[in-house]
Amino acid sequence: xxxxxxxxxxxxxxxxxxxxxxxxxxxxxxxxxxxxxxxxxxxxxxxxxxxxxxxxxxxxxxxxxxxxxxxxxxxxxxxxxxxxxxxxxxxxxxxxxxxxxxxxxxxxxxxxxxxxxxxxxxxxxxxxxxxxxxxxxxxxxxxxxxxxxxxxxxxxxxxxxxxxxx
Amino acid sequence: xxxxxxxxxxxxxxxxxxxxxxxxxxxxxxxxxxxxxxxxxxxxxxxxxxxxxxxxxxxxxxxxxxxxxxxxxxxxxxxxxxxxxxxxxxxxxxx
Numbered sequence: 001x002x003x004x005x006x007x008x009x010x011x012x013x014x015x016x017x018x019x020x021x022x023x024x025x026x027x028x029x030x031x032x033x034x035x036x037x038x039x040x041x042x043x044x045x046x047x048x049x050x051x052x053x054x055x056x057x058x059x060x061x062x063x064x065x066x067x068x069x070x071x072x073x074x075x076x077x078x079x080x081x082x083x084x085x086x087x088x089x090x091x092x093x094x095x096x097x098x099x100x101x102x103x104x105x106x107x108x109x110x111x112x113x114x115x116x117x118x119x120x121x122x123x124x125x126x127x128x129x130x131x132x133x134x135x136x137x138x139x140x141x142x143x144x145x146x147x148x149x150x151x152x153x154x155x156x157x158x159x160x161x162x163x164x165x166x
Numbered sequence: 167x168x169x170x171x172x173x174x175x176x177x178x179x180x181x182x183x184x185x186x187x188x189x190x191x192x193x194x195x196x197x198x199x200x201x202x203x204x205x206x207x208x209x210x211x212x213x214x215x216x217x218x219x220x221x222x223x224x225x226x227x228x229x230x231x232x233x234x235x236x237x238x239x240x241x242x243x244x245x246x247x248x249x250x251x252x253x254x255x256x257x258x259x260x261x
Contacts, residue, residue, distance in 0.1 A: 010189040012256050019258050032193040036237025037175035039197035046227055054174075056167055057209075094207030095261045102213040111210075111223055121227065131170065138169055146173035153179055160230055161174050163167040163183035166207055 024071050025136040042160045044122070049159035052125035054149065056133035057099055057106035057166035058091030066090035067132035075140040077131050077149055082124040084109060093134050094166050106166040125158045133166055168194030182230035184209060184222070187256075191239055198234050200226045201241045205252040207261075212248055 009017050013030060020028040042049060058067045060078045068074040069092040080087075087103045089096035099106045109128055115121045129149050135141050153161055167183045168191050174181050175197045185191040185199040186209060202222055204211060211218030225242045234240065246252040254260035 009193070012187045013189045013193060015256065015258060016190075030190070030193050031169055033172070033195045036195040037172040037197050039234065039236040040175065040178055040180040041233075042180045042231050046231055051227075054167075054170065056170070057207075096207070098207050098213050104216070104219050105208050105210050105213060108210055108219060108223055111216075111219055114220075115223065115227075120224070133167070135169075141169060142173060146170050147177070149170075150174050150177035150179060153174065154177060159180060160227075161171075161179050161181045162226065162230070163171050163174075163181060164209055165167040165184060165186060166209055 020136065025073075028136045031138050044159050046121050047119055048122040050123050050125050050157060051112060051121050051160045051162055052153055052156060052158040053107070053109055053112060053128040053162055053164065054131070055107045055128070055164040055166070056131045057164070058089050058096065058132035059087050059099075059103070059107045059130040060090065062086055062088055069132075073135040073137065074132050075135050075137075075145050077129050077145055079152075080109070080128045080130055082109070082113070082126055082128060084128070091132050091134070091166060099166070106164065108164065112162075122159070125153070125156045127152070127156065129153075168196040168199070171196035180230070182226060184226060185239065188239055195237045197236050198230065199239045200229050201239055202244045203252065204244060204246050206255050208251075211244075218244070
């Protein structure tokens with residue numbers, strides 16, 4: 001991770017860095033890497049692939065607890081069944097009223113179901129995973145909840161993970 | 167999403183992510199990202215714009231099965247032309 005003063009990132013990375021540090025979380029910094037993470041091929045054609053949705057829009061089922069919108073962020077996740085239709089959104093970083101009106105703008109579960117029905121993809125994984133994208137302290141995500149979800153995706157034998165931000 | 171994607175990549179999963187901000191993804195370097203220049207909270211497009219939602223999704227999935235060098239960021243060519251929401255968000259003047 002880089003350390004230092006203001007003015008070292010480009011574009012919105014710098015804008016967000018300054019905003020979060022000044023108004024929300026004083027010790028915030030971007031987690032940066034010198035090398036890309038390894039790339040793995042999708043082993044089957046899309047029309048035979050099992051695809052999992054992982055999104056950071058703060059989606060949850062009505063009966064699940066919403067995400068913590070406090071300044072410390074929330075690295076927890078929610079599991080949503082692939083046939084979920086009634087969604088709620090909790091996120092401090094964007095106006096969730098748009099997602100309330102049309103969940104597909106940030107959590108395209110119903111669109112993926114349609115692609116599966118049309119045969120464009122093989123099938124949806126049995127569950128989707130939902131995070132809330134504001135996580136200023138990343139260690140719990142990197143060491144705990146991220147690996148937990150990775151193991152669940154492997155258990156679900158997914159061919160491809162589609163990650164959608166908000 | 168890039169940090170989470172890196173975790174999945176390290177576990178051997180095939181992944182593709184959408185990014186709305188190239189410069190942040192360049193800091194994190196996940197295996198494969200596709201750039202969609204839509205506002206925050208409208209990642210796939212405007213409310214009710216199903217045609218664009220599907221177009222983004224299809225384009226994203228198509229890139230996932232094409233060969234790319236690790237760390238690639240592919241511009242899908244979607245730009246926001248409805249209003250200045252994205253521009254204001256990028257200056258923290260809108261939510």
